[in-house]
Amino acid sequence: MALSTEAEGPIGPAEPSAPAEHFDAVIAAEQRIEPRDWMPDAYRATLVRQIAQHAHSEIIGMQPEGNWLSRAPSLRRKAILLAKAQDEAGHGLYLYAAAETLGVDRAELTEKLISGRQKYSSIFNYPTLTFADVGVIGWLVDGAAICNQVPLCRCSYGPYARAMVRVCKEESFHQRQGYELLMTLMRGTEAQRRMVQDAVDRWWWPSLMMFGPPDGDSPNTAQSMAWRIKRHTNDELRQRFVDMTVPQAEHLGVTLPDPALRWNEQRDSWDFGEPDWSELQQVIKGQGPCNAQRIDRRRAAHEDGAWVREAATAYADKSKGQSSE
Ligand SMILES: [Fe+2]
Ligand SMILES: [Fe+2]
Numbered sequence: 001m002a003l004s005t006e007a008e009g010p011i012g013p014a015e016p017s018a019p020a021e022h023f024d025a026v027i028a029a030e031q032r033i034e035p036r037d038w039m040p041d042a043y044r045a046t047l048v049r050q051i052a053q054h055a056h057s058e059i060i061g062m063q064p065e066g067n068w069l070s071r072a073p074s075l076r077r078k079a080i081l082l083a084k085a086q087d088e089a090g091h092g093l094y095l096y097a098a099a100e101t102l103g104v105d106r107a108e109l110t111e112k113l114i115s116g117r118q119k120y121s122s123i124f125n126y127p128t129l130t131f132a133d134v135g136v137i138g139w140l141v142d143g144a145a146i147c148n149q150v151p152l153c154r155c156s157y158g159p160y161a162r163a164m165v166r167v168c169k170e171e172s173f174h175q176r177q178g179y180e181l182l183m184t185l186m187r188g189t190e191a192q193r194r195m196v197q198d199a200v201d202r203w204w205w206p207s208l209m210m211f212g213p214p215d216g217d218s219p220n221t222a223q224s225m226a227w228r229i230k231r232h233t234n235d236e237l238r239q240r241f242v243d244m245t246v247p248q249a250e251h252l253g254v255t256l257p258d259p260a261l262r263w264n265e266q267r268d269s270w271d272f273g274e275p276d277w278s279e280l281q282q283v284i285k286g287q288g289p290c291n292a293q294r295i296d297r298r299r300a301a302h303e304d305g306a307w308v309r310e311a312a313t314a315y316a317d318k319s320k321g322q323s324s325e
Contacts, residue, residue, distance in 0.1 A: 019037075019038030020038070020040070022037070022038065023037065023038055023039055023040065023043075026156070027156055027227060027228055030154075030228070031156075032156060032157070032158035032161060033156050033157050033158060034158045034159075035101040035102070035158075035159065042223075043227055043229075044102055044103075046220070046223070046224060046227070046229065047099075047102055047157050047160065047229065048099060048102050048104050049118070050224075050229065051095055051098050051099040051102070051160055052095075052096075052099050052104070052109045052112070052113075052118050053118060053119050053120060053121075054095050055091075055092050055095035055096045055098075055099060055109065056092075056109075056113045056118060056119070056120035057120040057121040057124065058088045058089070058091040058092035058095060059088070059089065059092040059113075059120075059298070060113075060120045060121075060124045060294050060298060061088050061120075061121070061123075061124050061141075062085045062088045062089060063124065063294055063297055063298075064124055064126070064127070064128045064133070064137065064290075065081060065084065065085060065128060065133075065134055065137055066085055067127075067128050068081060068128060068131055068133075068134050069081055069082060069085065071131070072131070073131060077131075077134075077181070080177055080181075081134060084138070084174050084177065087170045087173075087174065090170075091167045091170070094163040094166065094167065095160075095163060095167075096109065097159075097163075098157075098159040098160050098163045101159045110302060113295075113298065114295060114298055114299045114302060116286065116295065119284065120294075121210060122206070122209060122210075122280060122283040122284055122288060123141055123144075123206050123207065123209070123210050124290075124294060125283050125288030125289060125290045125291045125294060126202070126203070126206055126288065126289055126290065127289055127290055129198075129199075129202070130195050130198070130199060131195075132181075132182070132185055132192075132195040132196045132198070132199040133199045133202075133203070134178070134181060135178045135179070135181035135182040135185065135196070135199070136178065136182065136196070136199040136200055136203045137178060137203065138174050138175055138176075138177055138178015138179065138181065139175060139178040139179045139182055139248070140178075140200075140203050140204065140207040140245065141203065141207055141210070142171050142174040142175040142178060143175045143207075143241065143244065143245060144207050144208075144210040144211065144241050145171050145210070146168060146171045146172060146175060147211075147237050147240050147241045147244070148210070148211065148237055149164055149167060149168050149171065150164075150168055151230070151231035151232055151237075152164040152231075153165050153168060154228075154231060155228065155229050155230075155231075156227060156228040156229060157229065179248065179252070182196055182252055182254075183252065186252055186253050186254075193253075196252075196254055197254050197255065200249070200254045200255075200256065200257070201257045204256055204257050204258070205257070205275050205276065205279075206283075207241075208238055208241070208242070208272075208275045209275050209277075209279070209280045209283075211234045211235075211237045211238040211241065212234040213234065213277060213280065214234065214235055214277070215233045215234055215235045217277075218233070218234050221233050221234065239269055239270075242261075242269075242270050242272050243269055243270055246261065246270050258272055258273045259273070260272055260273035261273070
């Protein structure tokens with residue numbers, strides 16, 4: 001399927017001599033900026049930071065659930081979980097490829113991740129204590145990711161927007177499989193129902209924090225919205241997630257651990273309590289329960305994979321030599 005708009009030529013009233021005007025016109029017309037188009041340095045830097053952080057989150061995000069691959073309760077559950085982890089690896093690859101269209105090198109991004117100079121989503125610094133966590137991650141964490149990512153399908157940067165279309169389809173599937181696992185546990189024994197409730201209690205607040213700090217503490221949001229990278233503020237997305245999730249929790253038969261949660265008829269939305277923002281700051285600073293473990297594991301995997309990269313490079317060089325003969 002040809003999704004590229006490159007062949008469509010210049011958009012709007014732009015002249016080649018006015019690249020900044022062309023950029024502004026494309027943004028105003030809700031069209032896409034493509035890799036060869038001129039773009040402001042700050043737009044490029046914002047996208048590199050955001051796409052890299054997103055790619056790193058997909059890759060690091062394999063670890064918490066990967067913890068349960070060898071201990072899944074049945075072959076069926078293991079196959080589902082394995083497929084999900086592989087999807088997340090794929091998401092990471094699409095996103096690194098999207099970042100490369102902005103002129104950065106993937107090896108450099110990996111180096112920045114393992115040296116702590118680039119971040120990944122703070123949610124993946126929490127441990128997965130029981131198999132119910134696998135279901136709750138699918139339901140809440142992939143659910144929050146969907147709220148964040150569906151609007152990114154309309155992001156002004158073409159390669160990022162196109163990558164998001166496929167990623168979102170797969171995230172929806174992850175959310176459904178997580179919910180199905182939880183429904184199965186809830187139909188099980190009392191101990192299994194307690195296990196689900198315990199997992200919900202531990203993951204609810206960190207899931208709300210996935211949308212980032214409150215709007216008042218999110219200085220980059222206005223510029224990202226003006227550039228049509230972002231479509232909604234952190235608080236708008238958080239509200240959307242709560243409104244989507246509360247009825248699902250009721251249907252499942254679990255309690256969300258927030259005494260302030262109540263329906264607000266005037267707003268036609270759920271009121272909810274304030275997450276502990278100091279906890280988010282601590283996790284971002286590297287002091288979450290699993291930060292060090294996640295990076296150590298990523299670094300070890302990168303080092304263990306060195307021979308694969310060397311072999312691939314040697315093979316590519318050899319093939320080049322043969323084709324030029
Ligand atoms: Fe993903
Ligand atoms: Fe996912």
